[in-house]
Amino acid sequence: MTVAKDSFVAPKEHFSRASHVRSLEDYQRLYRQSLEAPEAFWGVQAQRLTWFHPPDSVREMNAEQVDFSWFGGGKLNVAYNCVDRHARERPGKTAILWAKNEPGEYQAITFRELQHHVGRMANVLKAHGVRKGDRVCVYLPMIPELAYTMLACARIGAVHSVVFAGFSAESLRERILDSGAKVLVTANEGPRGPKSVPTKAIADEAVEGLTQVTSVLVAQRTPREVPMVEGRDFWLNAEMARHRGVCPAEWMDAEDPLFILYTSGSTGKPKGVLHTTGGYLVYAATTHHYVFDVRPDDIHFCTADLGWVTGHSYLLYGPLANGTTTVLFESTPSYPDAGRLWKVVDDVKATVLYTAPTALRALIKEGDAWVKKSSRKSLRLLGSVGEPINPEVWRWYHDVVGEGRCPVVDTWWQTETGGILISPLPGATPCKPGSATLPFFGVEPVLMDDEGRVIEGNGVSGNLCLARSWPGQARTLYGHHQRFVETYYSRFPHLYFTGDGCRRDEDGYYWITGRVDDVLNVSGHRLGTAEVESALVAHEAVAEAAVVGFPHDIKGTGVCAFVTVKPDWLETSTEQMVGALKEQVRHVIGPIATPDRVVVVNGLPKTRSGKILRRMLRKIASGETESLGDTTTLADPAVLDELLEKSLPLR
Ligand code: WT7
Numbered sequence: 001m002t003v004a005k006d007s008f009v010a011p012k013e014h015f016s017r018a019s020h021v022r023s024l025e026d027y028q029r030l031y032r033q034s035l036e037a038p039e040a041f042w043g044v045q046a047q048r049l050t051w052f053h054p055p056d057s058v059r060e061m062n063a064e065q066v067d068f069s070w071f072g073g074g075k076l077n078v079a080y081n082c083v084d085r086h087a088r089e090r091p092g093k094t095a096i097l098w099a100k101n102e103p104g105e106y107q108a109i110t111f112r113e114l115q116h117h118v119g120r121m122a123n124v125l126k127a128h129g130v131r132k133g134d135r136v137c138v139y140l141p142m143i144p145e146l147a148y149t150m151l152a153c154a155r156i157g158a159v160h161s162v163v164f165a166g167f168s169a170e171s172l173r174e175r176i177l178d179s180g181a182k183v184l185v186t187a188n189e190g191p192r193g194p195k196s197v198p199t200k201a202i203a204d205e206a207v208e209g210l211t212q213v214t215s216v217l218v219a220q221r222t223p224r225e226v227p228m229v230e231g232r233d234f235w236l237n238a239e240m241a242r243h244r245g246v247c248p249a250e251w252m253d254a255e256d257p258l259f260i261l262y263t264s265g266s267t268g269k270p271k272g273v274l275h276t277t278g279g280y281l282v283y284a285a286t287t288h289h290y291v292f293d294v295r296p297d298d299i300h301f302c303t304a305d306l307g308w309v310t311g312h313s314y315l316l317y318g319p320l321a322n323g324t325t326t327v328l329f330e331s332t333p334s335y336p337d338a339g340r341l342w343k344v345v346d347d348v349k350a351t352v353l354y355t356a357p358t359a360l361r362a363l364i365k366e367g368d369a370w371v372k373k374s375s376r377k378s379l380r381l382l383g384s385v386g387e388p389i390n391p392e393v394w395r396w397y398h399d400v401v402g403e404g405r406c407p408v409v410d411t412w413w414q415t416e417t418g419g420i421l422i423s424p425l426p427g428a429t430p431c432k433p434g435s436a437t438l439p440f441f442g443v444e445p446v447l448m449d450d451e452g453r454v455i456e457g458n459g460v461s462g463n464l465c466l467a468r469s470w471p472g473q474a475r476t477l478y479g480h481h482q483r484f485v486e487t488y489y490s491r492f493p494h495l496y497f498t499g500d501g502c503r504r505d506e507d508g509y510y511w512i513t514g515r516v517d518d519v520l521n522v523s524g525h526r527l528g529t530a531e532v533e534s535a536l537v538a539h540e541a542v543a544e545a546a547v548v549g550f551p552h553d554i555k556g557t558g559v560c561a562f563v564t565v566k567p568d569w570l571e572t573s574t575e576q577m578v579g580a581l582k583e584q585v586r587h588v589i590g591p592i593a594t595p596d597r598v599v600v601v602n603g604l605p606k607t608r609s610g611k612i613l614r615r616m617l618r619k620i621a622s623g624e625t626e627s628l629g630d631t632t633t634l635a636d637p638a639v640l641d642e643l644l645e646k647s648l649p650l651r
Contacts, residue, residue, distance in 0.1 A: 005433050006218060007433070007490075008430040008431065008432060009398070009408075009430065009431040009432070009433065010430050011023075011024075011403060011407065011425075011426070011428055011429065011430060012405070012406075012407055012427070013101040014236050014405075015293075015380070015381075015407055015426055015427040016427040016428065018291055018295075018427075019293045019425070019426060019427025019428065019510070019651050020289065020290055020293055020294075020425075020427075021290065021425045021427065022427060022428060023586055024428055024429060024430065026428060027425055027428045027429060027438070030275055030441060031228060031438075031439070031441055034441035034442040035442065035444060035468075038058070038059060038442055038468070039058040039059055041441060042059065042070070042071075042282065042442065042471055043055075043058050043060050043440060043516050044214050045285075045286045045471075046058070046071055046074070046282050047074055048282065048285045048286065048289070048321070048322070049081050049278075049281060049282060049285065049321065049649050050076070050080065050081055050085050051074050051075060051076045052075040052076055052077070052080075052251050053073070053074060053251070054073075054074060055071035055072060055073050055074030055245065055254060055278065056072055056073030056074070057069075057071075057072045057073060058070065058071060059329070059469065059471075060072055061469055063494055064488045066481075066484065066485045066488075067475075068279075068469045068574060069255050069476060070254060070255070070276075070278060070279030070282070070302075070469075070471040070626070071119055071169030071254035071255075071278035071279060071282065071471070072254060072255065073253075073254070073649050074253070074254040074278050075251045075252065075253065076251075076254065076277065076278055076281070077154065077155065077249035077250060077251065077252055078151075078154035078155075078252070078258060078277055078281055078317065078321075078569055079118055079122075079152070079154040079155035079249055080155075080249040081153045081185065081281060081321050082151060082154075082316070082317060082320035082321050083095070083111060083114050083115050083118055083151060083320065084115055084249065084329070086111040086320070086323045086328040087111040087112045087115040088424060090323065091110060091111055091112035092110050092111075092112065092325070092374045093110060093111055093325065094108045094109065094110055094111075095109055095110060095111045095113075095114040095320060095325065095326070096108075096109040096114060096144060096325075096326055096327075096328050096460075097109075097299065097325060097326070097327045097328065097348050098143070098327075098328045098330070099327060099328065099329045099330060099331070099344050099347070099348065100331070101191040101192060101193070101330045101331045101335070102331075102348070103331075103335075103336060103340065103343060104525065106347065106348065107144070108428070109144055111224055111323075113331055114147075114148075114151075114373065115245070116245030117144070117148045117245070117248040118148050118151040118152050118155060118247075119152075119155070119239070119244065119245040119246050120148075120153040120240040120241075120243045120244065120245045120247075120585060121145075121148040121151075121153040121240060122153075122156050122247040122248050123243035123244060124152075124217065124236070124239045124240055124242075124243055124256055125149075125152055125156060125158060125183065126156060126247070127154065127243065128183050128215040128217070128234075129182065129183070129214065129382035129390055130153075130156065130158050130182070130183055130629070131156075131157075131413070132156060132157030132158065132250055133157060133158070133159065133256075133257075134158050134159070134181075134182060134183075135158070135159045135160075135161055135179045135180055135181040135182070135260065135325050136158050136159070136161070136183045136184075136185065137160075137161050137163060137172075137175065137176050137181035137183070137184045137185070137213075138150065138160055138161065138163065138178060138184075138185045138186075139162075139163050139165055139167075139172055139184060139185070139202070139203055139206075140160040140162075140165060140185060140186060140187050140190070140199065140219065140306075141165050141187055141189075141190025141191070141192065141197060141199060141221065141330065142190075142192075142305060142306060142328055142329060142330040143187060143190070143221055143330065143440050144328065145185070145187070145219040145236060146306050146328075147306065147316055147328065148310075150162065150259075150306070150316060151186050151316075152247075153591055154258060154277075155247060155249050155250065156247070156250050157250040157252050157256065159179075159257045159258065159259060159260060160258075160259045160260075161175060161179045161259065161260040161261070161262070161272070162259070162261065162306060162307050162312070163175050163262065163307060164305055164307025164308060164590075165190050165197050165199055165305075165307060166197070166305075166307075166590050166591055166592055167307075167589070167590040168202070168586070168587055168588060168589055168590045169179070169202045169203075169205035169206040169480075170206075170587075170588050170589075171270075171588075171589055171590055172202065172203065172206035173205075173206040173207070173210070174269075174270070175262050175270065175272075176206060176212070176213065177210070177212070178262075178270075178272055178478065178479070179260050179272060179478060180212065180280035181212070181213065181509055182212060182215070183214070183215045183216075183217065184203060184206075184207060184213050184215070184216045184217070185214060185216075185217045185219070185236065186199045186200055186203040186218055186219070187199050187200065187219040187220070187221045188200050188216070188218055188220050188221060188222060188224050188225075188226045189222055189224050189226070190221060190223060191221065191222065191330070192330065192331065192332060193331055193332045193334065193335035194335060194336075196222075199237070200218055200226040200498075202410075204227070204229075206232050208440025213232075214232070215233075215234060216229070216232055216233045216234070217233075217234050217235075217236045217239060218233055218234065218235055218236055218381070219234070219236040219237065220235060242461055251592070252277045253277070253278075254276065254277055254278025254279065255276045255277070255278065255279075256276060256277050257274055257275070257276055257277070257316070257475075257478075258275050258276055258277045258281075259274075259275055259312065260272045260273065260274050260275075260279055260551045261273050261275070261308075261309055261312065261415055263309075263415040263416070263526055264519055264526040264527050264528040264531055265487060265517075265519065266499075266517045266518040266527055266528055266529075266530060267528065267530055268528065268530040268533070269531075270480035270528075270531070270533040271477045271480075271483070271487070272477055272479070272480070273309075273415050273416050273474045273477060273478075274474055274475055274476050274477065274478045275472075275475070276475050277476055278471075279418075279471030279472060279473070280317075280418050280419075280471070280472050281317060281321055282471045282472075282474060283418050283419040283470065283471040283472025284312075284313045284314070284317045284318035284321060284418065284419050284627070285312075285317075285318055285321035285322055286419075286441075287318065287419040287420045287423075287440060287472070288313075288314060288318030288319060288321070288322055288324075288419075289322055290425055290440070290441070291383070291409055291411060291420050291423050291425065291426075291440070292314075292354070292381060292383065292409075292426075293354050293381065293425070293426050293427060293497035294322050295351070296322060296323075297351070298319075298324050298325065298326050298351045298352060299325050299327065299348055299349055299350045299352070299378070300314075300315075300319045300325065300326045300327065300350070300352045300354070300536045301326075301329070301344065301348065301350035301353050301354065302314045302315040302319075302326070302327070302349070302354040302355075302383075303329055303333065303341070303350060303353075303354065303355040303356070303359065303575055304354070304355075304356070304385070304386075306328075308415075308525070309414075309415040309418070310354075310385055310386065313418060313419050313472075314328075314354055315328065315386075317581060317626075318419070326640060327344070327348055327350060328482065329344060331564075333355075333359050333362065333363060334362065334363075334366075337370070337457050338363055338366035338367075338370045339370040339371075339373065339374065341353075341355075341359070341581050342370065342371055342373075342374035342376060342508040343374065345374065345376055345378065345379060346374050346375050346376065346378070349378035350378055350379060351352050351378055351379060351380050351381065352379070352380070352381045352383065353379060353381075353382050353383065353401075354382075354383035354384075354385060355384065355385075356370045356384065356385055356386040356387065356388065356523070357382070357384055357387050357388070357389040357390065357393055357524070357556065358386070358523040358524050358554060358555055358556055360384070360389075360393050360396065360397055360401075361390075361393055361553065361554045361556075362641060364393065364396055365553075365554070368400050371401055372400075374379045376401065376402075376403070379401075379402060379405075379406050380405070380406055381406050381407055381409065381426055381625070382398070382401060382402050382406045382407070382408045383408070383409045383410075383411055383570070384397065384408065384409070384410045384411065385410075385411045385413070385524070386523075387521045387523075387524045387556045387557075387569070388434065388511075388513070388514065388556070389410050389433075389434060390434065390510050391433040391434040394408060394410065394433035394434055395433055398433070405585055407424070407426035407427065407431070408424075408431060408433075409423050409424050409425075409426055410423065410424070410431075410434075410435070410436045410437070410438065411423040412436035412500075412510070412512050413545065414473040414498060415436070415474075415526070416473065416488065417473055417474075417498075418471075418473055419423050419472040420465070421439060421443045421445075421470070422436040422437065422438065422439050422440065422443070422445065422510050422512075423436055423437065423438075423440060424436075424437040424438065432505075432507075432509055434511065435505070435508065435509045435510060435511045436510055436511070436512060437509050438508070438509065438510070439510070441571065442468075442470050442471075443466065443470055444466060444467045444468050445460065445465070445467075445502070445504075445510060446462060446464075446465045446466065446467050446495060446496065447460060447462030447463065447465070447467060447502060447504060448462050448463045448492050448497075449462050449463070450463070456619055458504055458505065458506050458507065458508050459505060460503070460504055461500075461501065461502065461504070461506070461513070462501070462502065462511075463491075463492070463497065463500075463501060463502075463505040463516060464497075464498045464500045464501065464512070465492050465495035465496060465497050465498065466495065466496040466498065467494075467495055473496070499515055499516060499517045499519060500512050500513070500514065500515060500516065501513040501514060501515070502525060513555075518614075520547075520549040520557045520559060521549075521556055521557050522549075522552075522555050522556070522557050522558065522559060522592065522593075523554075523555045523592070524556070525592055527559065527589075527592070527593055529546075529547040529548065529549075530547075531589060531593070532543045532545075532547040532559060532561065532585055532589065532593055532595065533546065533547050533561075534586045535584060535588035535593070536561055536563055536581060536584060536585060538584070538588060539580070539581060539584045540566075541565045541566055541568075541569040541572070541577065541580070541581075542563050542564075542565060542566070542581070543563075543564045543566045544563065544564045544566075544604055545561055545562070545563045546561070546562045546563075546604050546612050546617055547559060547560070547561045547562075547595070548560050548562075548614060548617045548618040549618070549621070550596075550597075550618070550621035550622045550623075551622055552596065555596075558596040558597070559593065559594070559595040559596055559597075560595065560596065560597045560598075560599065560617075560621040561581065561585075561595040561597065561598045561599070562599045562601055562603065562604060562617055562643070563581065563598060563600055563601070564600070564601060564603060564604060565577060565600060574600050577598075577600050578598040578600065581595070581598045582594050582595055582598060582610065597621070599643075599646050599647055600646075601639070601642055601643060602639070602642055603636060603638075603639040603642070604617075604639065605617065605634055605635050605639050605640060605643065606634070606635050606636075606639075607634070607635060608633070608635045610635075613627065613633070613634070616628055616629070616631070617643075618641075620627060620643055620644065620647050621647065625644060625647075628640075639646075
């Protein structure tokens with residue numbers, strides 16, 4: 001499929017006049033330079049940061065060991081760069097604008113205040129035995145203490161591992177164990193929309209019997225009382241009040257770890273993606289600067305939770321490194337009604353909105369009136385992230401939300417990449433709705449065929465890989481370097497394999513077509529089918545489970561589970577079984593993984609050698625029953641009839 005030239009949306013002239021990169025030609029020139037002389041290019045970008053000691057080298061690597069190093073010899077501190085230097089230059093400027101769960105309730109935290117809170121928090125962590133290199137697990141709702149904790153860890157050289165507060169106790173426990181954290185920071189509860197997440201109760205369950213965790217620090221978000229374990233649990237607010245706001249910033253090596261963030265892969269076990277200090281911050285700051293075309297008076301509204309990488313790079317680190325005011329949104333776009341996002345935009349006078357297609361799709365369904373009754377005149381730029389944005393949704397974002405005034409940047413990247421790799425530069429790149437367009441500076445995409453050959457030229461599709469290193473890339477999987485090598489650098493030797501399929505069109509534009517591995521992108525979140533399957537088979541009734549994705553109006557991809565039950569459970573009603581199994585996944589992984597459909601069958605489609613025919617299940621779940629392909633490989637053809645019959649009512 002080729003795309004007609006007329007589908008280009010030209011850069012907005014008013015925007016180009018003032019943007020950092022003003023034309024496609026300027027982008028192309030800079031891009032060429034960044035590939036021809038990467039050391040010079042990144043050496044200049046590194047000057048965005050304040051270094052205690054400048055780097056001796058820009059880039060070093062050992063391709064055999066899959067070992068990358070950026071800005072070697074450089075000493076810096078992330079909290080110093082994100083807080084202190086701005087606190088000195090513009091102390092009264094708002095650093096974090098907290099939009100609380102209840103509409104109309106806001107709290108502005110200036111850079112000076114942020115510095116004090118972070119210093120206090122850092123001293124609290126030290127008092128609880130946290131030293132440089134130690135891991136701190138953070139299980140907090142979207143409250144300022146979450147930002148304080150992350151920055152406090154960075155300040156003292158501790159490694160944070162933030163776990164999204166929608167994950168279950170079991171998921172949290174698994175992550176605490178893998179990272180070896182000895183301190184857990186949580187809250188009594190986390191109001192979110194009409195509900196509240198019982199974070200402390202979940203944390204209690206997660207650390208039960210774990211001697212590894214010596215302190216649990218509990219932020220008090222609401223007056224609600226929660227049981228506290230003597231000697232282990234401490235009220236964070238009281239602890240912070242006991243400590244000074246002054247805490248020296250540790251001199252960190254550029255390659256010292258900054259954080260671990262767990263993400264799903266194609267096996268059952270989440271991967272602890274490790275990012276380091278210098279390269280990560282240079283990359284987050286540089287991409288934030290160019291892709292969001294930063295202006296000094298920006299109010300940057302990224303709707304992601306800090307528990308995901310989008311929150312790490314473009315809610316916290318990127319914006320704060322650049323001295324930008326960032327919005328911390330505790331609620332959801334639909335609370336108390338579908339006008340909430342636009343109310344926040346108007347209330348805080350957001351200039352940049354960065355959100356996910358799944359949120360836009362949900363809002364589109366509620367009708368344009370919610371959008372139109374808001375002003376939105378503060379907005380100048382719109383961003384999208386997390387999953388492919390459907391061209392119609394892109395148009396709606398551009399025409400209705402942005403009233404045709406604001407460029408839209410569709411940004412492609414991953415937890416492992418640390419920052420945006422493929423995206424338009426607003427003001428420079430002509431867009432095509434649905435395409436993430438062109439690579440960022442220093443990024444070299446390569447398409448590979450399944451046989452491991454490079455696919456040259458335009459108008460082609462293949463497996464998306466990246467040649468050469470970029471400063472923001474993950475260095476390893478925490479404690480499992482061999483798994484890092486196998487997952488990302490073995491499918492195509494010397495290339496980083498993204499796991500995404502991709503088309504490069506006639507104009508050289510990139511179109512991400514979705515995952516080519518057993519990973520689902522559900523509402524912009526990654527979910528391994530193997531993880532959901534192991535949660536299902538952990539239920540006493542389940543004999544076998546196979547999980548596949550199917551196209552879903554709002555989530556992008558929905559989760560469909562096919563299960564067989566053990567003989568003792570055959571009498572249980574289907575309705576009861578389906579309810580119990582949805583609850584099972586919710587309980588084991590968290591609400592985000594809850595299957596949209598559970599189909600209980602007598603047998604799964606298998607080959608004669610016993611391999612489950614997932615491709616067939618995917619087609620059935622997607623309603624593409626006309627094109628099931630070769631069904632003669634089925635060991636038991638009767639299985640198919642039952643599957644078709646039971647899946648039909650789902651359509
Ligand atoms: C996967 C990474 C990047 C932060 C949020 C998700 C998909 C991400 C796009 C986009 C098409 C996208 C890819 C990628 N993805 N952004 N703009 N267009 N697909 O991070 O959880 O690590 O997921 O999200 O499939 O591999 P993540």
